[in-house]
Amino acid sequence: MKREIPLLITFIAGFLIVVALFIPHPPFNKIEETFNSWYIIVAGFTFILGIDSLILHNWEKIRRRSEGWPFALTVILSFFITLIWGIVSGVRTGHIFSTNSTFRNYFYLYIYVPLQATMFAILSFFIASAAYRAFRARTLNATLLLLTASIVMLGRVPLGNVALIPVISIAVLMLLWVLVDELKYVTSPTQRLIYIGIAVVAVVAAFPITKFLYHNLSPVTDWIMNVPQMAAKRGLFIGLALGGIAVSLRIILGIEQSYMS
Amino acid sequence: MNTFEKLAQIDRRIIYLILFIVVAIPFLFKVQISMKPTSDVVEAYEFIDSIPEGSAVIISIDYDASSMPELQPMLEAILRHLFSRNIRVLLMSQWALGLPLGQEAIEQVAEEYDKKYGVDYVVLGYRPGLQAVIINMGRDLPATFDNVDYKNRPLKDMPVMEGIKNYGNIAVIIGLEAGSVGDLWAQFANSRYGVKLILGATAVVAPDLYPYKQAGQVVAILGGLRAAADYETLVKHKGAATYGMASQAFVHFLIIAFIILGNIGYLASRRKRRS
Amino acid sequence: MHLSTSIWVWIAAFFTLAIFSFLYKDNPFYRFAESVFVGSSAAFAFLNLWFFDVKPKLWDPIAKGNILYVIIPLILSILMLTRFIPKIKWLSRWAIAFTVGMGAGLGITGMIQGYLVPQLKGTFLPLWVPGNLATTVNNWLLVFGTIFTITYFYFSKPIKGKFGVAAKIGIIFIMVAFGASFGYTIMARVSLLIGRVYFLLHTWLGMV
Known part of the structure; x- marks a missing residue:
């Protein structure tokens, strides 16, 4: 039960989607559309997987007062402050990103955007240094x-x-x-x-x-x-596409099961 | 220790400082260098220029703050072009955190051109599921977004959505890409439904998109800050990209100088080892 | 110089400089900013899930009484959440199996219909274009560049003989492609720095 049902679900989903490509007529096109609409809903949930371990890990750090625990506290505090601010502002104005939401206009634009943008901007320094050294x-x-x-x-x-x-x-x-x-x-x-x-x-x-x-x-x-750049990229991606098809087939046929762990 | 060996041991922080100064100088001295737009950008511009007035286009914000400096000016320039030609804009996102960036740009440019929300443009929002979203939009575009805009207001009440059922009613999809969503637009929206596609991408992503252009799956590719600056030139509205191009040029010269210096040091040390 | 008078711009500048301070060395300001980033990113995952997914696609239909319409994705979503409860964690596999199966199925269709077919079609080019030498040469480069690149990467044969020549030409194309990507990557990274420097000099300090 614990293995067979998931394998069957994977097979049915993958198989019907592939069939719908070759037979784009009823009922397969309707099945594809329905499966897609389910997938759109369920896929969103995959983004929150793993966040529990992030919170627990930092919570443990604080409890044990291990080195750098104030930063673990910062992680947890900013998690909850962001969450609460977002919910309050989002519910009040209809959406977290409403143009009149304080969450968007202050937190997102003046805290989150500079943090994320600067995190990536420092890569330019590393690449300049590498140009010189490597x-x-x-x-x-x-x-x-x-x-x-x-x-x-x-x-x-x-x-x-x-x-x-x-x-x-x-x-x-x-x-x-x-x-x-x-x-x-x-x-x-x-x-x-x-x-x-x-x-x-x-x-x-x-x-x-x-x-x-x-x-x-x-x-x-x-x-x-x-011309030359494009030709090489095409060669590379044709290989990657063939590899991708092989892996996908292995998943649909239940040969590849690593996602079950 | 000779000069080259000393140079090779220079502290990395000095390199960082030099880089920072070289980026800042053109801004401080207001250096601006004019350029002739590259052929890719001209192609994109001419295609958008040929779209009949009143048509609808989709812009997909598939980036977030991490690549904002490259793609935000591109978005603003394209929006200026579209609004100046009275083309309806449906803004959506495949990266949730990109939506507010797209929204900020469209609100600002719409005000310049006196465009109204719901009449001339709409923000559809974001839905997870990438390819699944692209495929279902081709069947029933409003239904994929649950027939509401990002704030839950019904789409059927908005004149901007009049006559829009699926990709058949869309003149072009303009995807602004910081990752692999551009591939998905080409593979699913273009190949399956034949809808025209223009991809604006960060310079990291752009080279990988050229095979799609040669195969006719994409009309044109806009790559990085340079393409954004070119588009600003074409719509005759200088912005962040144009102001940044002088810094971009100077840093490129600096990095090539670094590569040359590093290699001279390498050759010198190789020679010393041999003798 | 017109220093910004907005407290929010100053906060943004603080976080920008805090991250940049890492370039000098690791320090508490950087670690503070990093922790804020990690914590709020995690919160965004929940906020996005609610406002872009659960609310419009599950909550609103159920509130309107259309629960039957969304019953299956609702069950799958709840199963996904069992991941957080160790005892019944295995149930989440059903939901994960669905997303993995869909991903594989969509992957195959995208690769065949969206990549291989149009890309191979694009590679079937005339190797002789009368009166147009440039196009002829480019077509040769396109066709054989693609073939030789595939030769270099995807055949597990030793690189020698005629085969070796093809693979060696292949690697020239690959190096040009990597060089182009590398140049473009530097370009992109530099642009990101320009964006931040512009923020500091323009929005915060008002110097430009």
Whole structure:
């Protein structure tokens, strides 16, 4: 009973939804619509799962006076203050987000919004620091990634094409530095010739490439996004879609049961 | 210790401070740089421009405060375009906490254009269930929202809802996306019902949406603050995105400089190790 | 400079700076702000459930006497709540099973009808467009970029021979895609910071 009924429910729900795709006629389309309307109601309840453990965990912390308990108290207090303020204001004005609700106009806009927005804004600092510390052109692939990222970043901002001139110049100088350095360790003459060849090509090509990008940076960025970037994303997502279908089938057929734990 | 090694050990807080200053400077000195709108944004603008007056569009707020700086200016610019062309707007949300943000923008822009709630626009609200909501809206749009607006007022009394039964009566859905709901709009609303779709997305999400555009499932993609600034340019109303673009540009230059410096340090240390 | 005179703007500025203070080091102001955020986020889950779901979809119909119309989702919802009562917690599986089954079913339909079919259709492009070299080249890149990317990721064969060449070209496309996504991600994060700095300088301090 404890396992069979849930498995049956999963099977019926999933199976009928898939059938309705292939036979979009009565009664299946009506069943799909009804199931969807039930799902809309029940899905909301999944958001509150796990909140009991958050509250209990913090309550335990306060009871034991373990380290940082005043913050656990803050969590619980802000939980109840938000809840009560929301209910009172929402019932009085018809909805928590009514334009005349104090909950929306003060709590949401001036406490919650700045908290949430700033939590995410600090990520920019970490990414800048990582740019300095971690983004290294160690391999050819990594170099390609960094080059694309730089072109896209410059191609999407004003004056990006101007900034491109020093960027390409420095990049070429760095390449020359690496090549000259490598030459010291290379013994085979053909390999030497290749390195010298790369250096010459880089120097000769740098000017026309810079000139081209200077005038066409925005269209080039559009092209990267619409052609090679798009093709790779499509390849990746086709694979993900196939994987997703496989997992969903396993769930409907009851092979995958981890959600029951 | 040489210069590069010293540079490599620079305290991260100094980097944070530099970043903060570089963002603030263009604001303090009121630096503004004009730009030519990108082709994606022009496509979206022209499509909305071709919608007949009096048509209805859906705007879905699928973000919350965490991505507000990118999507809120985009929403405001699009609303200005729609209201200036007398197009009816049905505002909804697939992220509950995005609803008040959408509402704030629409109230403000509606006032500028003298638009009335219930006549020119309505806030439908939020319902959980994502795909299920999208599918059922295609069958019976008002019923999916229980025939009431977010404050429980009956939709049938509102002129804005006149003649609106399902997607067949909607000129375009404009989804503003900070997560994967944009995929769901393309997969369910467009593929199943053929309704036109414009997706405005945070820059994190935007690149993943390009396959939909190539396949014709989406009319146009608006990506990040730049797209918002471009839309502001097109509707000739400067806002937060336009003011922010100079900072955006300077920070991009700074980060690329960081990447270059870091790599020079790396090459120098590699050379030292070898010798 | 026109400092804001609204106490609420000052509160917003306090919380903004409290979160930013973490960048210097972990400190009580940050932890206070973080705790407020965690607590109120949890409360929002309940508020949203009531005002967007239970009230319009269960409470109002029942109040109007239409209980039969919503009896099944009502039962499932109540079963979901048994999760909070350890003794009968297992009953919540029935409700979870329904949401999981629906999720799987909708997932399959979305992936087939909404992704695979239109995306494959989009990939069937002419490899020779007379008189238009640019489109021809782009079509080649689109078609083979997609195929080689799939080759790189989804075949558990060793990367060598002709197959290896395809996979190696695939990785070039993947690196370009990751580079583009990476550049866009930096762009997005920076925009979020710009939003907060604008709030501090404009709304709070009135400097710009």
